[in-house]
Amino acid sequence: MTDFDTYERDLWAGRAGVYETGFARLTAHAVGPLLDAARIGAGSRVLDLGTGPGIVAAEAARRGAKVSAVDADPLMAETAARNVPGADVRVAVLPALPHEDETFDAVVGNFVINHVGDPVATLAELRRVLRPGGRLALTCWTMPGSGVLAVVRDAMEEVGVPWPDDVPLGPFMTYGRPDTFAALVGGAFREARVESLDWDFTFDPGEWWENGAMSRVGSNAVVLLRQDSPTIARVKEVYDRRLAEYATGDGSVSVPAHALLAHGTR
Incomplete structure (x- = not known):
């Protein structure tokens, strides 16, 4: 693992509960487009990366897919297994996956690829577990962060809170643009395309502050709580x-x- 991966493991350890009731409501908007891009339907063998509380896995199961899922955090994996009975949920830290070659018809990851330290190695591993002709679909945040993703960070910058050297920003500060994301995925998959996802997220500001910034969910919260x-x-x-x-x-x-x-094709 890279230093960024080690940081991420510490960042998300024990955060399953507050993530499920807070930030997962934001990322849930992308679940439908993600599964549509991967062409998930009845009988599809699908792997959900970084499943968290299992929101993507649950929707894939509702569509009739045969669902496997992984998460690096044991508590997240436990939560997903509880929320998606029948899914094969395992603990795994990308880029290593505990699955045989060409196992899946589709691999999906909802805001997961931006949390790995070596995206190139991760994409090679995802290609390995996909069958020929299988579909990949991944979401990430547009960088630099804006809108709802930036409200706490922008407030810290206005107050003059410095960003500490020991809190890494990760590779997706570079890859989180349409051209660079497309080039990254296109290095391992055919017919790689990138689309923008834009929506309005409605929330209670007080709850969002408590369940995110004050609950150590994400790097902004790590810096703020110092x-x-x-x-x-x-x-x-x-x-x-x-x-x-x-x-x-x-x-x-x-x-x-x-x-x-x-999204792209193996």
């Missing part, structure tokens, strides 16, 4: 002010989200 209480309070003030322009009138806000969907 600050003293007065600094955190100032960041919260800026966060609230910035989100006020997206108010819906019922106490919620609706903020744009921007992501990329890549």
Whole structure:
């Protein structure tokens, strides 16, 4: 594993519960397009990468697919196995997968490839477990982060919170653009294409703050929680002010989200 992989394992350890009730609601928007791009239907043998609480796996099972799933965090894998009875859920750390060559008709990953330290090696492994003609579909956040992905980070920058050297940004600061994502996937798969996914995400600002920023979900939260209480309070003030322009009138806000969907054929 790279240093980034080691950092990621620590970042997500024990976060299954707060991720499921918070950030997973944001990433769930991409599940339908992801499975459509992979052509998941009845009888499809599909592998869900970084399954988390199993949202992608559950929808694939609902479509009649034969579902396998992996996650690097044992608690995430346990949560997915509970949420998707009948799925073959295993603990595995990319790029290594515990599956035989050419096992699957499709491999999907919802906002997972941006959490690995060696995307090129990971794509080679995904190609290995796909049958000839099998489909790959992956989502990632558009970089640099904007919209809902950036609200806490932008508030920290306005307050003047520095980004520490020991919190790595990862390869997808480079690959998180349509051209670079397409080139990355196209290096291992035929007919590689990248599409934009844009939607409005509606949430309660207070709940989002507590279940994300204050629950150590994501690198922004890691940096924020290193600050003293007065600094955190100032960041919260800026966060609230910035989100006020997206108010819906019922106490919620609706903020744009921007992501990329890549797909290709083995």
